[in-house]
Amino acid sequence: MTLELNSNxxxxxxxxxxxxxxxxxxxxxxxxxxxxxNWELLIxxxxxxxxxxxxxxxYSDPRIKVLQINNGGVIAKSRxxxxxxxxxxxxxxxxxxxxxxxxxLEMLSKYFNTSCDLIYHHMKVVKGADNxxxxxxxxxxxxxxxxxxxxxxxxxxIATSSVVxxxxxxxxxxxxxxxxxxxxxxxxxxxxxxxxxxxxxQLVPVELGVYRRHENNSSQYQDSNLYKEAFRxxxxxxxxxxxxxxxxNYVYACARxxxxxxxxxxxxxxxxxxxxxxSVLIKAKSLFMLIIVLRIKSx
Numbered sequence: 001m002t003l004e005l006n007s008n009x010x011x012x013x014x015x016x017x018x019x020x021x022x023x024x025x026x027x028x029x030x031x032x033x034x035x036x037x038n039w040e041l042l043i044x045x046x047x048x049x050x051x052x053x054x055x056x057x058x059y060s061d062p063r064i065k066v067l068q069i070n071n072g073g074v075i076a077k078s079r080x081x082x083x084x085x086x087x088x089x090x091x092x093x094x095x096x097x098x099x100x101x102x103x104x105l106e107m108l109s110k111y112f113n114t115s116c117d118l119i120y121h122h123m124k125v126v127k128g129a130d131n132x133x134x135x136x137x138x139x140x141x142x143x144x145x146x147x148x149x150x151x152x153x154x155x156x157x158i159a160t161s162s163v164v165x166x167x168x169x170x171x172x173x174x175x176x177x178x179x180x181x182x183x184x185x186x187x188x189x190x191x192x193x194x195x196x197x198x199x200x201x202q203l204v205p206v207e208l209g210v211y212r213r214h215e216n217n218s219s220q221y222q223d224s225n226l227y228k229e230a231f232r233x234x235x236x237x238x239x240x241x242x243x244x245x246x247x248x249n250y251v252y253a254c255a256r257x258x259x260x261x262x263x264x265x266x267x268x269x270x271x272x273x274x275x276x277x278x279s280v281l282i283k284a285k286s287l288f289m290l291i292i293v294l295r296i297k298s299x
């Protein structure tokens with residue numbers, strides 16, 4: 001694979017925001033700091049009631065365009081408005097509470113002249129918590145074919161703020177779903193739909209962005225049934241064995257997230273189930289968390 005800097009390609013950056021004024025400037029400044037300069041930033045404000053408007057007024061760069069819509073709590077609507085208004089052949093996603101390292105777009109642009117259709121990378125994590133996983137990075141994995149089954153069975157490995165994807169692929173899958181039952185997991189559902197039309201997913205195994213983990217962006221993943229809504233339509237493609245493997249992986253992922261966020265309700269039962277029925281690795285990790293939870297409960 002030949003990798004060369006492609007500075008002539010316009011990258012359209014999609015940034016939805018709502019009442020994130022404490023983080024918004026970090027996100028915008030991280031775009032302005034990019035070593036790759038041929039970009040446009042489309043910020044879609046959901047009529048924020050905090051200092052968002054004031055912060056946006058501090059920026060006069062002509063590459064930044066601000067749109068306003070009332071998305072009714074459906075963030076996919078904001079992203080779709082920006083995608084449809086974009087001029088670039090590539091779409092990059094950046095949530096307004098995350099930010100990028102300066103070389104992010106430059107490094108990913110080197111894949112533009114290859115066969116890749118969706119590019120993603122590792123993310124650092126920032127969280128104001130005192131548990132041992134507080135700043136554990138999001139280590140994405142290289143997807144194996146069939147990509148659709150990998151994403152379903154082994155879970156979503158693609159952080160939205162890491163993604164750069166060809167616009168034509170988003171158009172072909174009819175953009176991000178705005179279905180109410182997919183709020184919070186519409187990005188995962190989008191990667192699944194794209195994997196049906198192309199398997200050219202490329203992992204860049206470097207931490208090129210920072211994800212802020214807080215209560216507003218993690219609670220939706222603590223219910224495995226909600227998470228499964230993202231791929232419910234694809235379940236007929238799996239065998240019974242694959243469905244069993246998928247279920248164990250998702251119970252573990254949701255239990256682990258509850259543990260990270262100190263939400264111990266029903267966690268003992270879930271971890272006990274995993275210790276009994278999980279793979280060797282899941283058994284070991286679940287046992288460790290179970291011991292910690294039991295100690296905390298006994299205090």
